[in-house]
Amino acid sequence: xxxxxxxxxxxxxxxxxxxxxxxxxxxxxxxxxxxxxxxxxxxxxxxxxxxxxxxxxxxxxxxxxxxxxxxxxxxxxxxxxxxxxxxxxxxxxxxxxxxxxxxxxxxxxxxxxxxxxxxxxxxxxxxxxxxxxxxxxxxxxxxxxxxxxxxxxxxxxxxxxxxxxxxxxxxxxxxxxxxxxxxxxxxxxxxxxxxxxxxxxxxxxxxxxxxxxxxxxxxxxxxxxxxxxxxxxxxxxxxxxxxxxxxxxxxxxxxxxxxxxxxxxxxxxxxxxxxxxxxxxxxxxxxxxxxxxxxxxxxxxx
Numbered sequence: 001x002x003x004x005x006x007x008x009x010x011x012x013x014x015x016x017x018x019x020x021x022x023x024x025x026x027x028x029x030x031x032x033x034x035x036x037x038x039x040x041x042x043x044x045x046x047x048x049x050x051x052x053x054x055x056x057x058x059x060x061x062x063x064x065x066x067x068x069x070x071x072x073x074x075x076x077x078x079x080x081x082x083x084x085x086x087x088x089x090x091x092x093x094x095x096x097x098x099x100x101x102x103x104x105x106x107x108x109x110x111x112x113x114x115x116x117x118x119x120x121x122x123x124x125x126x127x128x129x130x131x132x133x134x135x136x137x138x139x140x141x142x143x144x145x146x147x148x149x150x151x152x153x154x155x156x157x158x159x160x161x162x163x164x165x166x167x168x169x170x171x172x173x174x175x176x177x178x179x180x181x182x183x184x185x186x187x188x189x190x191x192x193x194x195x196x197x198x199x200x201x202x203x204x205x206x207x208x209x210x211x212x213x214x215x216x217x218x219x220x221x222x223x224x225x226x227x228x229x230x231x232x233x234x235x236x237x238x239x240x241x242x243x244x245x246x247x248x249x250x251x252x253x254x255x256x257x258x259x260x261x262x263x264x265x266x267x268x269x270x271x272x273x274x275x276x277x278x279x280x281x282x283x284x285x286x287x288x289x290x291x292x293x294x295x296x297x298x299x300x301x302x
Contacts, residue, residue: 199267
């Protein structure tokens with residue numbers, strides 16, 4: 001499943017085409033994806049202007065203007081195999097459609113898996129393709145977005161100002177779970193996934209098995225480790241977004257090229273490789289925590 005940098009890459013690829021455009025037509029080619037699609041979805045989308053395209057955790061959010069019943073938000077999730085394809089009216093002869101995102105295995109372009117098609121006033125066409133149909137689309141009133149079950153319990157964005165060492169220490173101060181499990185808890189911080197948690201813990205020199213509450217001292221204030229970890233989370237996510245994300249499994253940038261952050265992994269998927277920390281003689285190890293693979297160096301991560 002795509003992680004935050006991959007979803008952000010998709011958002012940045014779609015935004016220049018969708019923002020400010022009017023949805024002149026919508027084709028809904030099946031009644032459901034992971035969940036049933038919204039009732040009268042085509043009717044509710046047609047004629048609406050896309051005010052802005054955002055991201056909350058691993059969800060894309062398209063703010064739609066008022067259509068008489070009040071502003072709504074189209075919530076979109078890629079699931080395991082979902083992707084968006086952009087066909088432009090002014091494309092050069094032979095120019096391939098754009099597929100914003102980060103995908104190692106080329107995304108499907110089989111029309112049988114084209115489930116939602118948005119025709120824009122600019123002449124562009126946005127097609128959502130999803131062979132496994134684990135993705136999702138919902139429409140909710142703008143005023144109810146934060147209270148929606150998908151969003152109401154989410155923690156702060158890891159790249160936002162609310163996510164700092166003080167917040168992190170208070171959020172985990174009473175948690176006896178592992179540090180890795182705490183970081184994967186979307187109620188603690190939104191959007192972090194397995195790959196980037198492993199990378200951030202390595203950069204912060206913190207063991208994934210460390211008790212989460214150890215990031216707070218006896219007075220509840222952040223330890224030096226908490227400060228390092230917040231910096232590491234920000235650094236690894238920003239680097240991944242700049243590189244276009246990672247290309248693990250199913251997850252191409254807006255121009256169709258692959259993301260390259262996987263070439264910068266220091267520990268993830270590098271089992272038995274020498275630890276990249278200068279002077280460390282350890283090897284990258286793999287273990288399973290809560291059903292997820294963790295990669296780490298047990299010598300320099302304490």
